[in-house]
Amino acid sequence: MGSEGPKPAVTIHVTGFKKFHGVAENPTETIVSNLQDYMKRRGLPKGLILGSCTVLETAGQGATVPLYQTLKSAVIKDTNTSSNSGTVHFGVNSGATRFAIEHQAVNEATFPDGGISRIRETSLPVVDITKSLAKMGYEVMTSDDAGRFVCNYVYYHSLRFAEQNGIKSLFVHVPLFLTIDEETQMQFAASLLEVLASLS
Numbered sequence: 775m776g777s778e779g780p781k782p783a784v785t786i787h788v789t790g791f792k793k794f795h796g797v798a799e800n801p802t803e804t805i806v807s808n809l810q811d812y813m814k815r816r817g818l819p820k821g822l823i824l825g826s827c828t829v830l831e832t833a834g835q836g837a838t839v840p841l842y843q844t845l846k847s848a849v850i851k852d853t854n855t856s857s858n859s860g861t862v863h864f865g866v867n868s869g870a871t872r873f874a875i876e877h878q879a880v881n882e883a884t885f886p887d888g889g890i891s892r893i894r895e896t897s898l899p900v901v902d903i904t905k906s907l908a909k910m911g912y913e914v915m916t917s918d919d920a921g922r923f924v925c926n927y928v929y930y931h932s933l934r935f936a937e938q939n940g941i942k943s944l945f946v947h948v949p950l951f952l953t954i955d956e957e958t959q960m961q962f963a964a965s966l967l968e969v970l971a972s973l974s
Contacts, residue, residue: 786825788824789828789844792830797866801959813967822970848941849941864963865948871949871953872949875903875907875944876900876917876918877918878895878918879893879929881893894930921947925947
């Protein structure tokens with residue numbers, strides 16, 4: 775027991791989305807674009823490597839190519855180092871009043887690996903993650919409905935890829951900045967990464 779070596783580092787790749795119809799300013803574009811600098815100023819938690827930060831198009835097919843580039847880079851980098859790897863996807867829910875940690879994604883019959891009822895679940899402990907963030911003072915909940923838009927589409931692709939390649943995947947919905955301000959959302963993103971790093 776006492777001879778266990780240090781825990782391997784966790785490399786987390788992050789995505790968000792560009793603006794779309796009805797949402798002139800997508801908070802996830804701002805969060806993901808500023809996350810590297812924000813984490814450098816704040817200081818990365820021990821055992822965390824922040825990988826790529828990618829902003830995706832809000833059209834399903836437009837998001838797929840950069841999404842898979844991000845997912846593949848997670849696997850390639852992982853084979854070259856002694857780290858665990860995973861992806862965190864941020865999406866906006868313009869009607870939300872708090873953050874939502876998404877437990878699953880649903881096949882919308884656009885995926886060739888199962889019927890429309892096929893559900894993929896994250897292997898991460900969503901309830902524990904939510905409790906940890908709530909203890910830090912964030913308005914956060916677990917959710918079993920990632921919507922039926924591009925968020926669900928990206929999450930389903932990511933969960934399938936994660937399952938096939940032995941990595942982790944998580945999707946988080948955030949409110950608009952009008953509801954929860956930008957600084958609080960940046961703090962939340964940083965806190966989420968800290969919680970994920972502590973799980974490895």
